[in-house]
Amino acid sequence: MAAQANTSVKALVFDAYGTLFDVHSVAALADRLFPGKGDALSQLWRNRQLQYTWLLSLMDRYEDFAVVTEKALVFACASLGLACPPATRAQLMNAYLELSPLPGVHDALARVSRVPLAILSNGSPGMLAPLVKNAGLEGRFTHVISADARRVYKPSPRVYQLGPDTLGLPAASIGFVSSNSFDAQGAKAFGYTTFWVNATGSVAEELGFTPDATLSNLRELEGKI
Ligand code: 2OP
Numbered sequence: 001m002a003a004q005a006n007t008s009v010k011a012l013v014f015d016a017y018g019t020l021f022d023v024h025s026v027a028a029l030a031d032r033l034f035p036g037k038g039d040a041l042s043q044l045w046r047n048r049q050l051q052y053t054w055l056l057s058l059m060d061r062y063e064d065f066a067v068v069t070e071k072a073l074v075f076a077c078a079s080l081g082l083a084c085p086p087a088t089r090a091q092l093m094n095a096y097l098e099l100s101p102l103p104g105v106h107d108a109l110a111r112v113s114r115v116p117l118a119i120l121s122n123g124s125p126g127m128l129a130p131l132v133k134n135a136g137l138e139g140r141f142t143h144v145i146s147a148d149a150r151r152v153y154k155p156s157p158r159v160y161q162l163g164p165d166t167l168g169l170p171a172a173s174i175g176f177v178s179s180n181s182f183d184a185q186g187a188k189a190f191g192y193t194t195f196w197v198n199a200t201g202s203v204a205e206e207l208g209f210t211p212d213a214t215l216s217n218l219r220e221l222e223g224k225i
Pocket of ligand 1: 015016017018120121122123152180182
């Protein structure tokens with residue numbers, strides 16, 4: 001039986017990196033710069049970027065996502081023995097402002113645009129604005145919300161609280177959409193109606209905050225709200 005639509009959802013909030021935008025679209029440039037190392041660099045870069053957001057949040061030593069992202073890049077290059085001088089780092093950091101939208105994002109968002117759509121991301125405002133514009137998504141969202149406003153990163157409930165505060169809706173009436181399992185678990189723990197986009201068939205987390213629905217792609221969201 002098809003899962004029932006959740007008609008209580010009055011707005012949708014989307015994670016950005018990995019959910020709307022392909023963080024690994026930087027691998028192509030990375031491979032041009034470091035032939036044969038593009039994928040490895042992209043994976044290690046993203047891995048450390050997220051780890052640093054968690055560590056800095058636990059330390060209560062917040063730094064802007066652009067700073068964290070560049071520090072993770074420095075670590076990834078050093079780990080792989082790649083010389084990454086400032087000019088090279090600038091090229092890769094600039095690519096982070098031009099990440100490709102994941103396949104079908106424009107169509108999927110158009111299909112759910114009967115409710116207000118927003119972004120809630122770790123990204124800094126200075127990173128998210130060009131990213132949304134460069135992807136041709138300017139005007140699609142009523143709000144682009146950055147964790148920077150709370151100087152802490154997801155999955156802190158202080159970040160998720162920005163959704164209800166900005167949209168003026170209770171968390172349960174907001175659908176939170178993320179491909180990042182830690183983010184989906186954190187959003188569920190906070191109280192959102194949560195949709196995990198599990199395009200890779202990853203094993204579900206055991207943290208105990210099971211998303212309300214698991215989707216194979218963003219297109220399936222239309223039938224869930
Ligand atoms: C985001 O906040 C979790 O990096 C992901 O967009």
